[in-house]
Amino acid sequence: MTPVTGADRRNLFGQVPFMRLLEARREYSEGGRARLVIDARPELGNVIGAVHGGVLATLLDVAMASAAVSLFDFARTAVTLDLHTSFHAPGRGRLTADGEVVQHDAGIAWCRASVTDDGGRVVACAQGSFRYLPLPQAA
Structure with a gap:
């Protein structure tokens, strides 16, 4: 694998292969807050017909890192140092992940996030810490 690089650092998110595979869309990321949206589809499902918990954990993780x-x-x-996730309900339909920075210093950010469904029900929530690193440089 090679690092994701590019001249437009604000849109590196859209170039990450895994985010493209999930078809996750970032609605915004500014001022320590971020929102991602994903639509449920069969390829993302689990045995009960809901979005797999790994997809939800990814949404939470990336929403916090984007914030x-x-x-x-x-x-x-x-990059994620730790991630504590709680699952509350099956995720179906359009899912929205909202992340925010609770506290930060020059090296680490402490964040929280939640995923809600179309009806506004909380599907999952998380908190985590993230280490800041320099952006990778093109080879």
Whole structure:
């Protein structure tokens, strides 16, 4: 695998192969807050006909990391140090992940996020910490 690089650091998210596979869309990422949206489809399902928990955990993780990097105008990336996730209900239909930075310093951001369904029900929530790293450079 090679790092994802590009001249437009604000849109590196859209170039990450896994995010493209999930068809996740970032609605915004600014001021320490971010929102991602995904539509349920059969390829993302689990045995009960809901979106797989791994997809939900990914949405939570990426929403928090996106919120974290928005504080530094996307001049850095953020990698997950820890992630604590709680699942509350099956995720079906359009799912929205909202993440926010609770506290940060120059090296680490502490964040929280939730995923809700079309009816506004909380499907999952998480909190995590993220280490800031320099953006990868093109080879």
